[in-house]
Amino acid sequence: MTTTDSSRVGKRRPALRAGARWPGRRSGASVARPGFAWAAPATLFFTLFAVLPLIMVAVLSFAEWDGVDALSFTGVDNWKTLVHDHVMLQSIWLTLLTTVLGVVVQTPLSILLGVWAAGKQRNRAVLSAIYFVPLLLSATAISILWRALLDPNFGVPSQARWLFGDGNLFGHQSTAIGVLIFVGAWQYTPFHTLIYQGATRAIPQVLYQAAAIDGAGRIRQFWSITLPQLRTTMVTSMILMVVGGMTVFDTVLILTQGGPGTDTTTTPYYSYVKGFKDFQFGYASAIALILVVIATIISLVIVKFSGYDKMRSSSEGL
Amino acid sequence: MKRRPNYLAGFGSLVWLVLIGLPLYVMLAATLQSRPDYSSNGPLSWPKHFTLSNYTQDFSNGFGHYFLNTLLVTLAVVAIVLLLIPPLSYAIVRNQGRTTTGVFRLFLLGLAIPSQAVIVPMFYLITKAGLYDNLIGVILPTAAFSLPVCALVLTGVMREINSELYEAMAMDGATPMRTFFQLVVPLSKGGLSTIVVFSALQAWNGFLFPLVLTQSDSSKVITLGLFNFQTEHGIDVPGLLAAVVLSMLPIFIVYLFARRALVQGLMGVGGK
Secondary structure (H helix, E strand, O other): OOHHHHHOOOOOOOHHHHHHHOOOOOOOOOOOOOOHHHOHHHHHHHHHHHHHHHHHHHHHOOEEOOOOOOOEEOOOHHHHHHHOOHHHHHHHHHHHHHHHHHHHHHHHHHHHHHHHHHOOOHHHHHHHHHHOHHHHOOHHHHHHHHHHHOOOOOOHHHHOHHHHOOOOHHHOHHHHHHHHHHHHHHHHHHHHHHHHHHHHHOOOHHHHHHHHHOOOOHHHHHHHHHHHHOHHHHHHHHHHHHHHHHOOOHHHHHHOOOOOOOOOOOHHHHHHHHHHHOOOHHHHHHHHHHHHHHHHHHHHHHHHHHOHHHOOOOOOOO | OOOOOOHHHHHHHHHHHHHHHHHHHHHHHHHOOOHHHHHHHOOOOOOOOOOOHHHHHHHHHHHHHHHHHHHHHHHHHHHHHHHHHHHHHHHHHHHOOHHHHHHHHHHHHHOOOOHHHHHHHHHHHHHHOOOOOOHHHHHHHHHHHHHHHHHHHHHHHHHOOOHHHHHHHHHOOOOHHHHHHHHHHHHOHHHHHHHHHHHHHHHHHOOHHHHHHOOOHHHOOHHHHHHHHHHHHOOOHHHHHHHHHHHHHHHHHHHHHOHHHHHHHHHHHHOO
């Protein structure tokens, strides 16, 4: 059953041998179909390292564990604490706020850049290659780069006081949130630009030719043809932004550490702090579960909106 | 159709170029000067005395070792993905029974499981399995969390294979195994390179799992090395940024030589 002997173009009949190991559903002369055994290893692996942990989040949210001693079940204690934890409630608000601001900033930017980059001009191709460089950097690297650039003492703000006031962007809630939104946009806009670029190129040219004959100018064409044609892409892109934005963690950890105070403590970061700094792993799980519930609601919206699971061809949707 | 140049778009694109290019320039310039020079000249200046000492110092501070760890994690993750996903996608596309449809839905829902949400149980499981502070303990969850996107991408690609080709294979009496290796794999090469690049990037840039699942210097990956460098010697900006440049260097080289495959991989779920 090795790769070498099954890829060989042998004229022997491997049906019995392989059929015995991979019970496919074969009926008469119809096409031999792969059995569930083909899907089993991946399913098992994924269940063990993604689905099981997800179930365990729910279980752990009713328990107390400090990471060392045995875990003990404490009923709904964590949940009772949680509903009165103002840092937690604030974190949900902050997570939603940064997510919405992220979508509002990144969507128009990436549509404009994507439509621009879809042009076949040589200079656009060259510039696009530079635009996409942030995609190559890890979230860690990007956050570290901006932390250094925006450092109150050695960074750009210290040299441009006329623009940045006291220069301590990390010292006030509004500017700290602004930094998170800005760095998020710097990091993720290139990705969404890429999606819009591909989608724009897929718009049939004939639509533009017809519009040009009717005397529609460039701006009119953008509003009447390009934008409506990008509608499904917008749904996909925005949903990705929402799911990504709700779970931003590295950026917060490296840029603001949730501060000043708890002013930028978003839900994923708060869960990390409660677990891995305060060693209240049960409580951290309860926080994480709230995040999962929100993400699941969004994911159901994804599947409903795009009909991914019903698609039979990749040329549908997107 | 000849059109006049779009000045507004040109201007906007230049603004964006500055926004993207300037930080990258500052990063490179900072790494090429000594720390006192950087502090006194500020981030926007071009180095007067070139030096590579920041890079050599990073290597002597253990970054070479972190580099190897990251490489190991990346290779292992890609291997797991390549072993698991092609058979899975083949079964999803060709089996079409109730179970495999259910499996596909499971992976679709898996797209929405945020890794941030499962770090506590993951820490619990990995500790109980005796894999804490072990690279294997990083590899397994990292691979698991890149499976949904890879499954989605490769299934999309395999659905494009014409069903007449399968019938032709069946006429020859081909088994699923032979069909898989002689028809499905060769015709999904594009999709395979996409999932390789995607999972490699996920592993190379992965931060959260190493952060909560490893501790010692010997099992440190490069992103975690960057983070520790920042928290411990954040004041040494040139050295820190040199480490950032080192961490992205391999990806940048791939970008230069295989831009298409890389861009496809980056787009992952969004792309086609």
